[in-house]
Amino acid sequence: xxxxxxxSRRLHSFLGLVxxxxxxxxxxxVNYFATRGPESFNKAANFMESLxxxxxxxxxxxxxxxxxxxxxGVYIAFQAxxxxxxxxxxxxxxxxxxxWSGLFLVIxxxxxxxxxxxxxxxxxxxxxxxxxxxxxxxxxxxxxIIGILAAVFHFSNGLWSFCVHWGIIVSPRAxxxxxxATVVVFxxxxxxxxxxxxxxxxxxxxx
Amino acid sequence: MSENKTIKIIITRQDGPNATPYEExxxxxxxxxxxVISALMEIRRNPVNIKGEPTSPPQxxxxxxxxxxxxxxxxxxxxxxxxxxxxxxxxxxxxxxEPMKTFPVIRDLAVDRSRMFEALKKVKAWIPIDGTYDxxxxxxxxxxxxxxxxxxSKCMTCGVCLEACPNVNSKSDxxxxxxxxxxxxxxxxxxxxMNKAERLHTIMGEGGLASCGNSQNCVQSCPKGIPLxxxxxxxxxxxxxxxxxxxxxxxxx
Numbered sequence: 001x002x003x004x005x006x007x008s009r010r011l012h013s014f015l016g017l018v019x020x021x022x023x024x025x026x027x028x029x030v031n032y033f034a035t036r037g038p039e040s041f042n043k044a045a046n047f048m049e050s051l052x053x054x055x056x057x058x059x060x061x062x063x064x065x066x067x068x069x070x071x072x073g074v075y076i077a078f079q080a081x082x083x084x085x086x087x088x089x090x091x092x093x094x095x096x097x098x099x100w101s102g103l104f105l106v107i108x109x110x111x112x113x114x115x116x117x118x119x120x121x122x123x124x125x126x127x128x129x130x131x132x133x134x135x136x137x138x139x140x141x142x143x144x145i146i147g148i149l150a151a152v153f154h155f156s157n158g159l160w161s162f163c164v165h166w167g168i169i170v171s172p173r174a175x176x177x178x179x180x181a182t183v184v185v186f187x188x189x190x191x192x193x194x195x196x197x198x199x200x201x202x203x204x205x206x207x
Numbered sequence: 208m209s210e211n212k213t214i215k216i217i218i219t220r221q222d223g224p225n226a227t228p229y230e231e232x233x234x235x236x237x238x239x240x241x242x243v244i245s246a247l248m249e250i251r252r253n254p255v256n257i258k259g260e261p262t263s264p265p266q267x268x269x270x271x272x273x274x275x276x277x278x279x280x281x282x283x284x285x286x287x288x289x290x291x292x293x294x295x296x297x298x299x300x301x302x303x304x305e306p307m308k309t310f311p312v313i314r315d316l317a318v319d320r321s322r323m324f325e326a327l328k329k330v331k332a333w334i335p336i337d338g339t340y341d342x343x344x345x346x347x348x349x350x351x352x353x354x355x356x357x358x359x360s361k362c363m364t365c366g367v368c369l370e371a372c373p374n375v376n377s378k379s380d381x382x383x384x385x386x387x388x389x390x391x392x393x394x395x396x397x398x399x400x401m402n403k404a405e406r407l408h409t410i411m412g413e414g415g416l417a418s419c420g421n422s423q424n425c426v427q428s429c430p431k432g433i434p435l436x437x438x439x440x441x442x443x444x445x446x447x448x449x450x451x452x453x454x455x456x457x458x459x460x
Contacts, residue, residue: 006446009417080420081376086285087424095373095422164421167444172437
């Protein structure tokens with residue numbers, strides 16, 4: 001009975017959390033090993049690479065969901081006529097930023113996957129040095145920091161939207177409390193992500 | 208002193224549905240307790256613009272003049288609202304009046320809101336009780352629920368929520384927040400609930416509930432304070448359950 005749009009939107013929302021959101025948390029956690037030094041990061045990255053049926057896991061839990069989420073997300077983003085200049089409400093800003101962070105992420109992730117996973121498939125070793133080399137470039141460093149903040153924001157705010165779109169939170173109070181909770185998620189994940197980036201550029205830096 | 212005071216009003220005008228919009232400025236003498244409607248009537252009485260040129264009287268719609276019919280909705284100083292309840296003394300001048308461009312403009316400030324009526328028909332925003340014989344009295348509604356439902360029933364189909372919504376536009380077929388909230392109202396009614404699944408299936412279709420992106424401008428803009436986003440979130444829950452029932456099958460009656 002349900003129309004394709006309804007199913008696609010719900011699927012889009014669900015995939016954003018499982019597996020994409022979960023993968024983001026795992027990914028940022030693996031990165032965080034860099035704060036314990038190159039050896040630690042290489043060990044963690046090698047463990048991920050050594051998982052059995054890795055290609056299957058990658059295709060089913062990463063590539064396909066991200067492709068669907070990205071392509072359908074671009075369609076959703078361009079369907080809106082954003083109006084934050086006229087309606088500067090908090091949620092409207094979140095609506096606006098969710099769409100623009102998503103569009104930015106399509107570009108960022110395409111670049112990021114090209115530079116790391118595809119480079120690895122083409123023969124470059126994926127290790128601490130690879131990221132240290134990429135991030136030695138100041139422009140790339142800024143690009144990665146914005147990319148991580150966009151991803152973490154998109155995930156945190158998407159967590160809120162997921163709860164609303166699946167009818168988990170209904171009342172205004174439930175929605176408000178969930179907003180606060182997702183702000184906390186954003187701050188914590190942003191810290192994990194940014195700190196890991198600086199572990200590649202300034203290995204001694206502690207904060 | 209007050210005899211010399213004037214108010215400047217800038218109206219976005221359009222001579223017909225396909226004509227190019229243009230701005231025309233008017234200056235009218237100030238009177239106490241004016242609202243946008245009485246200011247427009249003043250212009251209509253003497254349709255001469257600020258340059259002294261005679262022009263056609265601006266067109267707009269109005270009916271109840273007490274913010275219950277929704278006919279006089281227009282964009283006043285950038286915000287969609289009813290002209291009747293917009294008091295001149297509380298508005299920044301010059302006052303800018305524009306039509307709600309989410310809807311097709313008929314002429315000047317008058318827009319065609321019939322898409323909202325179409326949406327209400329589509330979602331079956333009524334309780335079907337007609338038949339060939341007397342069905343007798345329906346189930347009763349608890350008073351507390353009636354009071355709650357009354358808030359949802361205040362919707363006057365004014366179109367402000369559609370105007371404020373970033374997802375109601377020419378690129379999407381989203382029906383908008385108002386008819387969705389009516390689904391919740393009629394599904395909450397003990398007799399209306401007999402068509403609950405039918406209404407849910409409709410809003411699970413094209414241009415329905417899924418097109419909401421939760422910018423929540425609607426609930427902030429609604430002149431009647433209707434909890435539109437709460438209705439939408441509640442319908443999200445109802446449709447999620449309905450879709451599971453449809454997919455897996457259900458014995459639930």
